[in-house]
Amino acid sequence: MIDRQSKLPISRQAELLDISRGSVYYLPKPVSEPDLDIMRRLDELHLKHPFMGARQLRDRLNLQGIPIGRKRVKTLMMKMGIEAVYCMPNTSKKTLGHEIYPYLLRGMTINRANQVWALDTTYIPLAKGFAYLTAVVDWATRKVLAAKVAITLEACHAVDVLEQAFKRYGRPD
Template identity: 55%
Template sequence: MLDRSHALPLAAQARELGISRCAVYDKPAPACQADLTLMRRIDELHLDFPFAGSRMMQGLLMGDGFAVGRRHVVTLMKRMGIEALYRKPNTSKPAPGYKIYPYLLRGLTVDRPNQVWAMDITCIPMARGFVYLAAVVDWFSRKVLAWRLSITLGTDFCIEALEEALARF
C-alpha cells in the first residue's frame, strides 16, 4: 500500500490514502506471554464451544483458573478474529424481486391527530422462543392506538390490531 522508496513522501502518501500519519510510523506492540497463553486457550475453547460469546468465554476461562475480565476477553477475541456463531436476525433484507414502494409522506407536515398512523411489528426474545408485538401508533401524538401480541408471525394479529384502532379512533 505504502511505498517507502517512492518519490512522494510518506506523509503525502498517507494523506492520499486517507489514513493518519501516525498509522504509517506506528509499529504494533507484540502481545505479551500472558495474552498469548490466554489466546491459545480461547482458541481451544472456541473450537469446543463455537457459540460462546465473551461472557461465556470469560466464565470458561475463570473455570480454568484464568483471572481475566470480560473486556479483555472481547479485545483478545477481536484481535484473533473470533466471533460467537449464532443465527442473527435477517429481517431487513428484502427478498429478490421484492417491490419497493414509494414513500408517500415525503414533504407532508403532520400537524393534527389521526392524520397519519403507522404500524410496526417487533420481535421480542423470551426465555423460550419469541413473541411478536404489533402496534398501531398515531404519528402526531405518538400515542399507541392498539396493540396485539402473538407467538407466531402471521397476519391475523396485525389485522386485529388495525381493526381495533379503526373501531376506537
C-alpha cells in the first residue's frame, strides 16, 4: 500500500490511506529468549493445571526458581492467548440478537466413514514461537483426512484444509 519509491511523501500517503504514520515505520520486536522460555513453562503449567490464573502460575514459576511478577505472567498469558478455565457467570443465558443454530447431530448414530467430519485447530509450541495445526477428522474412523501446519491462525487455512478433504474424499453425508 505504501510505495517508498514514490515522489509522494510517506506522511502524505499515510494520510490518504487514513492510517497512522507511525504504523508505517513500526517494526515488531521479536520475543526474547528468556520470555520464550517462560512462555514454554507457562504453557506446560497451563496444560497440567488449566484452572490456575496468573497468581498461581507466578507462584509455581517462583518455586521453579524463575523470579517473575503477577503482571508479567498476565501479560505473557494474554500474548499466548491462554486464560484460566473456571465457571463463568451467566454462560447459559441467551443474548438478544444472537442466532441459535440447531445441533444437527443430536440423536444421530455415527457408524460409518464419511458420515460426519470434524475440523479442529491446535497450536504446537516450537523453539521460537508457535505453529498451528488444522485438521479434518472423520468421526467414525478417526482418520485424519487432511491437515495443514501454518504459522498464523487465519480462517483461510481452515478453508484450505476443508477444500483439500473435499477433493480427496468428496463431501460427508
